Amino acid sequence: MSQLTPEQEQQIPSYAKKWRDIAYSTEPIDREKVTEIISRAYFLLDKKAPPIIFCGSPFDYLQKISVFANNSQPLDFSRIADRLNLHFGKIFQELGDFHKQATDLAKESSELNPKMQMSVDEVLQESFPEVFNLDELESNVEQWQKERKEASQQFQQELKESFPEFELPEEFGEGLNTALDYHNKVQSEILRQITHEQRSYISELLGNRSTFKPRILYNLIDKAIRPYSENLAPRLVYNAISNISCADNYNWFDFSISVLGCDCDLEWWQSSVDIMQNCGYVYPFENICYVCDRPSKILFDENGLAHALGEPAIEYRDGFKIFVCHGTLFTEKYISVPISQWQPQWYIEEKESRLREALIEVLPSDQLQVEWLLAEENTNLRQLLTNKIGHERILNDIKINDDLNILSQSLQDNSASSFWVAYAILKNQLEPKIQKVIEKWKISRGTFRELLQMLLIDSLERILAWQNQNVPDYEDDFQQGLTYEEIEEKVKDLPFKLPREFYHLYQWRNGSSRESGIFLYLYHCPIEQALEYNEYINYPESIGMRIEDNCSPYLFPLFDFDGEYFAIQGIANEVETSFVCHIGADGGGEKLIFNSLTTMMMAIAESYESGVYIYEPEYNSVSWEDMEKSGQIRLKYNIGTAKRIYGEGG
Template structure:
């Protein structure tokens, strides 16, 4: 098929006697008739030749207009292809015109050709990129031109002006919606100008990490010690804590809530073990959801699959290219997902462990794209609804807790819970308070949820997470 198309192209040009085309025709005919040349090579060289014929039939390798301009950036890929034809395949070409075209591409910016005037944009005199090849410069232009025009950018986000160290920061930080520009504020100012409260307001995991490292554990503990009579915060700052600091902060902020107050009262020690408290609260929250189902939808309870033992869970998780937090193991020790569609976790199904592992492995193939977008490299899928997911962040080591992200059907990733534990605390309270309405529970597990009330409770236990979370804003 490709041989026929090539022959048609070769002899339908206005330059049928062109010796270059004749030479190309003879070369391709020999190649297609040679049994030692495999089909893949024939296809590759044939496509390159067709691209060449298309351009040589116009008499010149000529850049095409794009919005009344010649854009060198849009031509780069085509020129790489033609360069392969000429340099590697040794296809005949008009050398002088080819060198002129390459010179335009290498030395000019956008070109606007008119009948009597041609406007040529100069290239920048400076372009600064970060390690991810995003436009980036701190306190100076990321792009500069010889006439003085410049562009400011930080980690790929454009700025209208460089940061001014004399400006009032608190209002600027709180009003800035672009996380990369909030990162610029944190990285550009001295630690004395940063506020610990920002750590618990921040919804971007990278900015959180930078804030945490810059503030330091001593300052964080000192600023919150008056609200921590149980000594939870120092326990939340160990190497394997993960997002446990945000869990501890939520527990201290809500220590008068009945569920949390009960477990604190039941502790026999003045210093409460934070990890034990967290695990107990998570299990209690899960059992609260089941108790609600037993009362209002008892036929749903049998759809939960029996939990797995810790050894079995660890064995299955070994196939992943990353580690998951301990919360995941505890969740699957409690139950191994739901056997049928029961949209009970926000309005998502609880995935069986094998299915969660399988889908998470597939998701791990898109790591470069997520890192480019400043999202967690690894995500472990837990709950699903029609191509939407709740997923917990993974990493290179096992930690106690990790943030939970919502992945939309168009693959937007947003931080919605600070841990599985605080997710279950919010859901259990929402069930208890009647924000999941039993009278509207149908046979498929679809519930009528008051999302605005859920949003209020979600933020109570998950400060700093995105606002609103999809349906919460409706």
């Protein structure tokens, strides 16, 4: 099975809808039907169906089991963590010692001649028959497994005796969520019959990697009820089966079994589907089972994140309510008063960008401050503030002389980035190199767009000039620039637009080899290479995560060094400039570090010329001389961006 047939692909939408409806259902559960389903599931485990206690919500479940709490204070997980670290640390130390001995032995014996190697092999087989004697290997493995099981049982018993507060009440019996949940078993069975690539393709078509993310909703509910479970045994809290948390796996399980014909235990599969389809949360124990009703209301924003202003985004029939803003829980101060009483000073105090977004939406425009715009690092919120405050008020309140008449032009660009570029130009127009370009621009009576292009190209040429003057035997291996039409042909199929300064950059040069850095060691990617990196950076899960984090969904990489990128934001419309973010090679999150390509190059050019970057002959490379000053120069041209690129500065 290398790919899906057209007929199979046509069935994808029905399975996507089926499991979306299951995950987000707000219908009340049918208690009689649920009782029958739970009884049948226990029967498959050869267990008697226990009494079922129905709960109005997961919060109601926690209230009902709170009588079994053994602690008046939140559980101290550090004690059991220390014990686990000690136990497993000893095992890993023994494995590490054995691995080192084996590695050393292999290294020494690998250089032996074949005859000597045979002698060594004979000695090893005689000395370690339990490992090298194939006739005894099977029995040795069985013995090892038996000893491992006994050791595990002994350790579990020790934990029970040492940490009784973490154990289930005796009257509950064992937790059965793992036994009743067919999830892990059916997944392993299906993955033996289809490839990982096929699974990924099916999941993508179902929307699991972009539009359908029920686990976010599950995590929200979990976070909302967590304060009420801190003194309860974890196995009481997490012995759960949830239709919400599993739906983005069950949809491709269902498709693989029903459409592709993958084999599995159909009786178990149907039992598992029945639980998902007819219950809310299920907390199954050996001697009792709790089943929660579904929410009566779930409200979403345009990105599929739970969201509502002035009302709960998630509500249960028993009255439990969860207040959420674009996937982020509101804190108590927002819930305790009507939204008409929200205070402007909360914006300055608020760390969560989603809650600052809520304040922008709720507060009257005359209560929003231009100072917030100048201090805001989140690019989405910059745009929201700009739109709501309005261009006229921004121009009136901004404390700067717009003698070049570029601020008003920048605000017409429909890009939050362009305003910041114009602001930086006005703040730094007396810098000699900047002033020289501005004078040429004045003579030509150019537009704001032409000034941006002149400053960008001038800064790039200054960087190249420094390299030629300060790096011995420097080779300019930048490729010849492309025409506008050539660039447009290469990027026409992207699902986003790139700013005009991107075109100016690639009309100047089409990237370089890894030997010609722009920002120290990061080299300018040829456009073909940038398009390849784009596929890696903008895969569906990554786009979804950026949306959840209230960031721009698309980033296009322009500069690279071994997986570390400077990437420009992709936008919906044609604009002059766009923000530039840093993507760490360690997989860290993206952060705004330059307000545009133009201000990026202006800052880098000045950093080279002021001695912040220096050539180091012993390494034949350019490096920092002063990271602190480097950061100061970057922020001078890129106001409101991250305070540091790296931990040390920059």
